[in-house]
Amino acid sequence: MPITRKPKAALCLAAALAALPLGASVSPGFAAGPSPVAVASRPVDGSTNVHADGSRIVLGDGAATMGSVEVRQRSGIANLAPVRFGAATSAVVVGYQAGTPDGSTAEVDVRALVGDRWTEWTPAASGSPTALPAASDQVQLRIIVLAPPKGAKPWVSSVSVEPTNAVQAGTMTIQAAPLKSRVYATREGLVGGTTANGHVIASRDHFVALPSRRGLASNGSGTYTVKVCTTSGSRCAFEPVWDVGPWNTKDDYWNPSATREMWKDLAQGKPEAQAAYQNGYNGGKDQFGRTVANPAGIDLADGVFWDALALGDNSWVDTTYLWTGTGGRGTVSISSGYLNIRNTASSSGAVVGMAGKSAQVTVECQTTGQSVSGSQGTTNIWLRVNAGMYVSKAWINAGSFGAC
Structure with missing residues (x-):
């Protein structure tokens, strides 16, 4: 979203919520056959800028400012049950009705579960087949409503989803090594x-922002995570993508050029803001017509x-978009804050x-080291997450790996 603040900052939207599926003839969250599946618009606890009004999900009354920062668009996001x-x-046909008064917008996105991970989100036009990134028997929808700072209350209702083979699935490939680019x-x-x-x-805080909602993880989730390292490789961070920005909101530059939502003539891995700033691309402006004042492709929480x-x-950093590749993974299991990464398999390591x-x-592998107690029990197993970098498995939800 374009906002009146320093352009380097991420472009915040609004709070997420979840909703439950509707239909007594099927188990909660699942459809038994090819008929359209209606999805209820009942927000659960935690929603902050959408609410249910009868059968509709409506943009809430969240403030159009963040302290002294004026937000040019109010927004809300509703995640629906898989x-x-x-x-x-x-492919799927997503059906819904929407009301978009006074310059507001409403969008429904879909993603698919392929193997053991979710694909990125893809906008779905109501009533038209939307190709999935790859064939799947499980999908999830979400609703995004956006409006000017005052007045308008966009809404979405009568949401349904139906499988179809009217169009071919996309050509998504999960590569062995996820994409890495310097931004x-x-x-x-x-x-x-x-x-x-x-x-x-x-x-x-610990999270990052990327300039596209396609790789936006739900609050508290690390479904979409990046590894960010200094260009010297001496320090690295693993952080969930929890915000949208900087500069653009439809610049999924980590995807192949042909599948980028916008700026398809740019090379994979090159943010539009970088091309605008360095090469005068798009007249030196972002998607909102603002003059790009720096080449930022990622925002980092403090x-x-x-x-x-x-x-x-x-600074320039080396960023790896982990959901674009395969390989051994674990999930940081802590209630708040962060987990230190050490240079040895010991809590006394730097x-x-x-x-x-x-x-x-x-x-990459596992080794033995100092015994540590954490959310996953007590263990002397340490995981190497990068060359010369280790975390205790006591805080990582993961399987077993080969020895280092």
Whole structure:
């Protein structure tokens, strides 16, 4: 969303919520056959800027400011419960009704479960087949409502989803090594503000923002996680993607050029803001027509910027988009804060990075070291998450791995 603040900061949306499926003839959340599945619009606890009004999900009354920062668009996001079909499908037809008064918008996105992980989100036009990134028997929908700072209350109702093979599935490939690119990082700040998925930004927080909602994880989830390292490789952080920005909101630059939502003539891995700033691409402007003042492709929360990577100013970083590849993974299992990454398999080892709550970490191998007690029990197993970097398995939800 475009907002009137320093352009380097991420573009915050609103809080997330979940809803439950409707239909007495099927088990909650699952469809037994190819008929359309109606989805109820009943928000659960935790929603902050959408609410149910009868059968409709409506944008709430969240403030159009974050302290002294004026937000040019109010927004809300509603995640709906996953739906499973009787067989894999290459596409779905999503049905819904929407009201978009006074310059507001309403969008429904879909994603698919492929193997053991969710694909990115894809916008779904009502009544038209939407190709899934790959064939799947399980999908999930979410609703995004956006409006000017005052007045308008966009809404969505009568949401349903139906499998169809009218169009072929996309050509999504999960590569062995996830995409890695060098991008310019800026500090988000905005303590006390609310991110795109409803997370309230805390002091020295741990998350990142990328300029597309396609890779936006739900609040508290690390479904979409990045590994961010200094260009020297001396420090790394594993952090969930919880916000949208900087500059653009439809620049999924980590995807192949042909499948990017916008800017399809740019090389994979190159943010539009970088091309605009360095090469005058798009007249030097972002998708909203603003003159791009820096080449930022990622925003870092303060704890990532200052503590995990020990940056003193905006800087180039090496970023790996973990959901674009395969490999051993584990999930950080802590209730808040961050997990220190050490240079040896011991809590006395030097801190060389951090991993945020719910983030996924790559696992290269495991070794024995100091015994540690944590959320996953007591163990002397340590996981190597990068060259010369280790975390105790006591805090990582993961299987077993080969020895280092």
